[in-house]
Amino acid sequence: MTFNVVFQPEGIKGCIQEGKTILEAARDLGVDIDAPCGGAVSCGKCKVKIREGYSEKDGIESKMGNISTVSMHEKTLLTEAEFAEGFRLACCTKIMGML
Structure with missing residues (x-):
């Protein structure tokens, strides 16, 4: 199954296979996310903010339920405070729905 994903503020969007990490999706779509460890879940630099809500322009409903649960590495x-603001690590957060 694939899901529509939109990266802001660039507005870059595309269909991404369920289970790919946000970092993998960003690389597939040509979006630059700082990940000095190469996705090895060791540096914490690939922080992204998940924005919840409906985008009329893109026709998608983004919500926290559309991503994997928080991993031990992220914890x-x-x-x-970062979790409360919607931050996650792109290298280990998997796409499970539209974002």
Whole structure:
């Protein structure tokens, strides 16, 4: 199954296979996300903010339920405040629905 994903502020969008990480999706679509460790889940630099809500322009409903649950690696690299603001690590957050 594939899902529509939109990267802001660039507005770059595309269909991404379910289960790919946000970092993999970004690379597939040519979006640059800083990931010095190459996606090895060791640096915490690939923070992205998940924005919830309906985009009339793109025709998608983005919500936290459309991504994988928080991993143990993320719990060691992100703060509770960052989670509360919608931040996740692109290298280990998997796409499970439209974003």
